[in-house]
Amino acid sequence: MSFQTVRKDRADLEREKRFLVAHAAAHDRIYRYLRRRTENAATAEDLCSEVFRIAWEKSTDSASLTVMILFGVARNVLRNHERSAVRSAKLLGELRSERHAEASARDSPLHEALLRLDADEREVLLLTYWDGLTSKEISDLLDTSATAIRMRLHRARKALSRLIQTEGAEL
C-alpha cells in the first residue's frame, strides 16, 4: 500500500505552534469581548472564529500573535459586522425597532444608561471594566494617547453616574 504524504515543513510547524499558543492565551478573552458587544452567542462564535481565521492566515510571517494584536483584529471584525448589521437593519427598519423595544424592556437601568452614553465613552468603560484592559492597552487599541483615555474614562464615569441618577429618579 502506498502512502503518500501531505508534508509539512518546519516553517509550517512553527506557524501552527505559534497559532495554538496564541489561541490558548487569547481565545476566552476575545470571545467574551465579542459576546459583550453582539446580540447572541452564535454571532459571537462566528466573529470569534473569523478573528482566529484571520490570525491563522496572517501568522505566515513571524509577527507575534499577542493578545493585544488579536484584540485589534477582533475590533476590526466587529466593526465590519456592525457596518453590515446596520445595513441590514436599515432594510429591516420595522423589525429592528421592534427588537430594540423588546431588548430595552428587558435591560437594567445600567444597560439603559450605557446605551445613552457617547459611543467612545461607552467603549472605554466597557474595555476597562468588562474586558479588563489597562489604559495603556486601550490607548494602543484605539490608537490614541493613554492620557486621552484616562480623561475619557473619567468623563464616562461621571456621565454614567449622572445618567443612572436621572434614570433612577424616573423609575
Next chain:
Amino acid sequence: MASADPAARITDHEMARSRDRSCGVTQSVPLPVRDAEEISAVRMLEPWAAAVKLSGRRSRRARAWLTAAAAAAVVATLIGGDVVGLAGWRGGATAQASDVLNSAAHTAITTSDPVVSRGQYLRIKSTNVWMTASVEADGASYQWLDTEKFDMYVPFDRSGEWVWRRSGRVPTTFFDPKAKEYVREQNVQAHPELLRAPRGEFYGPQAFAPDMTLLPRDPYRLLNSIYKQTLGKGQSVDGEALVFIADLLRTGVVPADLRAALYKAAAMIPGVTITEGQANLAGRTGVAIGRTEASAAGQRQEIIIDPKTGQLIGEREVLTQAYGVIPAGTAVGWTAIETSVSGTAP
C-alpha cells in the same frame, strides 16, 4: 458595573464550543496522510498505543504530532494564565450520557474482571476496521476500509511472554469500483503475523499498554492527568481526551476499578452525549456514547458500552461529512472487543 457584564452569563459549554471552532480554523484540509517518518514520531509520543494504531487511526491523527510540539507551551500558557483548572473547568457531558456512564462505572466496580490464574492467559479477541486512504503521484486518491482480526494472549505474569495473532489488513469495504480496481492492481495482500514478546513489547521496547497502576482512580484526578497528556494533540482538547479513554479501554487489559474511573472521567468531558441508544457492533448491542468534533473535518468518536454489565463492547469513529468517496455517516474505524480466560496460548 461588573455585575451587569453580559459575559458573566457565558456557559462553559458555549465557551468550549467557540474554542473548538476557532481552533479548528487550522484544520481546513481534512484527514491528511502521514509518511513513515511522521508515523515514527507519533510512536515516540504515544508509545503504548502505537501497536494498535493502524492507518485509519494514523491518518486521522495526522495533526497529533504537529501540535504535540506545542503542547508543553500550551499547557504552560493555560495553567499560567489560569485558564485551565483542568478537569471540570469546561462543564461536562449531557445529563443523559453522565447517567449511563456513571451507572456503567458502578456496575464496572461491582462486577469483577475475569480471574486469570497462574499459567492461564487473558484472551482479548477483537475485530478492527480501519480506513485506508492512498494518494498516487498523479494526484488520484483511493479510499476503502480494511478489516483486521486480533487475538491477544496476556499471561498471568504480565512480564512473561505475550502472544498476538494478527490477521493482517484485509480490504473489505469499497465505496466505488475505482478503489476496488486499484486494490486489485496493486495486489494489496494481508500479512498475517504471530508475534511473541515479553511484557507485550511487540514492536520495540514500548509496552502494549501503560502501567495501569500509575493512573489515578479518582475520576477528577484521572481526567486531569489525561488532559495533561493529550493537550495540544488531536482536533480538540476534549475530543482527544475521549480518544485517550477509548484507546486505553480498547487494549482490553484495563482493570475494573480503573475502567469505572475512566467512565466517570468520560462523563466529565464537555460535549459528550449519547449518540445512539441502540448501537450494534459485531452482533452485540449497547449504548453509544460519543463526541462530535466541531471542526471542519468533523468526526464522531464513540465508545459503546453494555449498560447492564458496564462492559466495553467496542468503539467507533464515524464521519460526520463525506471524505473522498466515503459518505458521511460511515464508521471509518471501529473495534469490537471480547475478553475471556484461556488455559493455553498459540
